[in-house]
Amino acid sequence: MVEAGKTGEICIAGDGVAKGYWRRPELTAEKFTSNDFDTEQQTKLYRTGDLGKLLPSGDILCLGRIDHQVKIRGHRIELGEIEEALEEESEILSSVVVVNSSRLMAFIITNEARDFSEDNMAKWKKNLSTKLPDYMVPQDFNLVTEFPKTLNGKIDRKSLLKNASEKRETTHFTAPRNKTEQIVAEIWQESLGFNSIDIFANFFELGGHSLIAVKVMVRIEKETGGKNYPLSSLLEHPTIAKLAKFIDSDKDISSWSSLTPIKTSGNKTPLYVIHGADHNVLIFETLSRTLDKEQPVYGLQAKGLNGIDAPHDSIKKWRHIMLRKLLNLTQPDLMLLLGIR
Template identity: 35%
Template sequence: FGSTETQRAISYYVIPRTVAHAGEGLAKEIIPLGVGARDVQLLLLNAQQHLVGIGEVGEILVRSPHLARGYLGDDALTQARFIANPVTGDAHDRAYRTGDLGRYLPDGNVEYLARRDQQVKLRGFRIELGEIEAVLRAHPAVREGVVVVQEPPTQDKMLVAYVVPTQDSLTTEMVADIRRSLQSKVPVYMVPAHILGLAALPLTPNGKLDRRALPLPGALSVADDMVPAPRTPLELQLMKIWESVLNLPQVGIDDNFFDLGGHSLLATQLVARVSEVLGVSLTLRQFFEAPTVAKLAYVVEHAGAATTPAAGAGAVPLTRLSRQPSTPPDAGR
């Protein structure tokens, strides 16, 4: 591993014999960058310029006496990339910011994860796709992963993650765990609306990712008989509101709003629609904490909603909610 700015190879990794002799397609291990060569250190720093811990994502900096002086005729870029070592603060102890994201493995080797200069703007937020990909690829269920902005027909632009799983297929449980991992490490606006499993990432003839060949997320890939049906008139009414706001033909009562492509702006529309149809006032915080039809029905019931929709709206009439209170969705789990 090295670059023009470092003038030579600056890290190495000894490939274990078991990987080196694996048959084609059998070696699933990601080969790390390794450790710094003689007189070289690979430093991984977070946004606060502190060293990260094992497994945490950070930018790879190269500390070496063999760095270039800078970029000819570009002082601004030189100052941005060639900096004083943040760990020591010594101006004579120089480090080069590679723009690559990686993590320390338990054995001290460094693993490359993604670039951090893939910036996009979505719904007013500047988003580094590389930062999301780094967290995605660090998950044990993910062998390869990319994040792109997609715009499915009749839907807004959204972040979509494409994952090649370490196992044969990407299960619902894996998707939920990957999403929890992302939610704990990146802001909510950087969590992909969809996480899709692929057998392999599509590549161009020269071996680069073919983004145009990535499939658009479908409305619902779950068979009709696998979608939990509404159990009460209230759940049915909420389900119809969700389908209208998300522009989807079918929603299950346990489907997460944000997994289906929802975002904060659509959440605001949904909360307003619930207020209009059911006569109950909800906050966005309440909705974020109950992002499924089943959970929101429980919240609405206990908010004392007026449940008779306007006449002629084509909605299912609802009885007084106290008539048949629901069991909390997570009760007994």
């Protein structure tokens, strides 16, 4: 048995439990097991396949099916695994994770209302990223006082999503102020699955990742007269307001630079990360959020990713250019380099 407050499978025993399923021996063997809590009478224990937890009141909270798998970015994941990791945080009493347009949303009940803060949410995301892959870390956190229930007592996940959507629509946000912001906002909304997005909201904190970024930049190219903006533009200008201002500046994007700022703040020795084949520097944005807040991070990218410049004709030439760039930026004896395959 799991401890009170911990998530486990709900099982039923007692005189009301049947002997098994009618003419389904394999399913009977799977679901009706020996009751280890009643060894004298050798009774059966029925495994319901539902997750639940014992509340302080003595009631059992039904959390949904144990095999509740979803697919995120091509990966099959168990939502219960994310919920268990969340509930290891001292401030979180209970949690439910749902999927909305390929984005993970966490609904949590905290011990106290003040525990739901920006600092704690940042801490939760950072802790989760050390236990789970980045595609299993929720992008949104929502505070609730209780979970809505269906008629049979299980958590109503659809109601959670509906309530969150209605709350977001009534929350004050800054709307686009010009044509370019409107274009970028519409592209982000379609790509990220939002009805509206504040122009100062961060693309990556909204659930954006490298695959969505590619789609966004392709759409922006079509909507802005065919100008090919590099993917790294999203790292340097991660809000609608900043990206629209960059587009309107008509800045020359033909000049290539191997160095891309990912996180410039912090007083530690900067970390320079080199991407591997079939990747770009966008994948390092997630990495930067898991590191110390005082750790600056820069990406080193290959030439040609902007779709304009011809790529280097050898690794040796690329290495030479990158090293020369780094030596101009930092002291040789204080250089932190990381390579990702």
